């Protein structure tokens with residue numbers, strides 16, 4: 001009892017569970033209730049990742065209305081793209097790296113309005129923290 | 140990785156303004172407001188610049204909480220005049236305006252709202268920036284932020300870019316000497332809160348810590364002197380330096396909950412910033428203590444407090460803050476600032492919403508939820524000691 005299989009970070013099952021948890025997450029809901037904007041979250045290629053991992057999330061008023069793992073970044077045009085290495089994504093998911101600080105020191109790259117993000121830092125931080133709610137294993 | 144950004148040169152002490160005589164260039168645009176101009180400060184600055192062989196022009200239309208329109212107007216003047224130096228002269232608003240005008244002057248293709256830490260602005264192709272603060276508090280001369288109000292006057296755009304940190308800062312005590320006691324107190328408390336919040340913030344680092352502790356020591360000693368005797372030039376000089384050190388501290392760490400709550404209160408009820416964050420400080424310390432007792436003990440030790448237990452250190456520190464507040468006539472509660480409960484309560488939800496989404500709340504050592512923010516605001520209204 002109490003043992004739950006850990007899901008591989010950013011796999012289909014992991015994303016599904018992440019979104020289920022996000023849509024139940026009251027703290028995120030409150031923080032993001034005014035948020036409108038969709039994202040590509042991209043893991044850049046590196047030693048652990050042969051081809052880019054591209055996650056599409058449509059975030060709207062505190063909920064995720066749609067999500068998909070995409071074959072390539074041109075498959076969807078979004079308002080924001082947030083991308084970085086697998087190592088930094090792992091740190092972000094583990095809560096070792098704060099998303100805003102990570103942007104300021106260029107560990108992640110953002111396309112889209114940084115000022116819109118800065119007006120919603122609480123939502124960004126709760127979105128990252130939602131990873132805690134998914135039992136996760138990393139590559 | 141983290142970084143410490145600061146102005147390239149900081150001139151300080153009596154006659155620091157004379158450094159302007161050594162500036163090399165052709166034209167300087169002084170950006171300031173009516174009050175500062177009336178005091179003759181802009182004239183003084185331009186006299187020295189002329190001695191250095193520069194032509195000067197003054198844009199004196201910056202209002203408190205500068206608007207986008209003012210920035211656009213100032214940038215238009217800059218474009219026509221073609222300065223190679225911009226001089227931000229005055230309090231935080233004037234220096235903030237100078238930063239934003241500078242961006243539009245260098246980058247006519249950009250809008251004010253697009254200034255962001257991730258955007259390469261490419262400043263310093265046309266001009267460099269000198270900031271000369273005339274109050275001792277905002278720290279804008281040392282930070283990479285600028286606050287501009289949108290046209291409707293409702294939203295404050297908090298914009299930031301490391302490129303906005305001025306090239307040269309001049310801290311001459313002849314300017315803050317003219318501050319009336321009320322402004323001395325408000326701006327001095329703002330500086331204290333910048334350092335106290337930077338020191339305990341999640342973004343704290345060794346460089347910002349050193350600046351914060353250095354400033355806190357100075358402020359406890361010299362703020363009452365500057366408040367009681369406007370002509371105490373030593374106290375004025377020390378407070379002027381401490382305000383910039385506090386700017387370096389929070390600019391390279393972050394402010395905290397007293398600021399996110401203070402900005403919300405200031406925006407809704409139009410009450411002075413420094414007084415508001417100062418009033419909130421004891422509540423915020425008490426609230427944060429559970430998370431960061433040892434950091435507050437370090438602050439207490441730095442101002443010479445001696446005690447046997449952490450709890451005693453912190454109690455004495457909070458008392459020292461309150462004593463300082465009393466010496467410089469800072470109110471202890473929102474109620475004491477002249478607001479009635481009904482007016483306050485009708486805006487409570489909006490206060491909570493605004494404080495909740497601020498980056499200063501997120502980086503505070505203890506992050507409140509809405510319920511805790513409600514209690515903090517209510518306690519601060521009623522002058523109730525924080526007990527949760």
Ligand SMILES: [Fe+2]
Nearest residue numbers: 329333412416
């Ligand atoms: Fe402040």
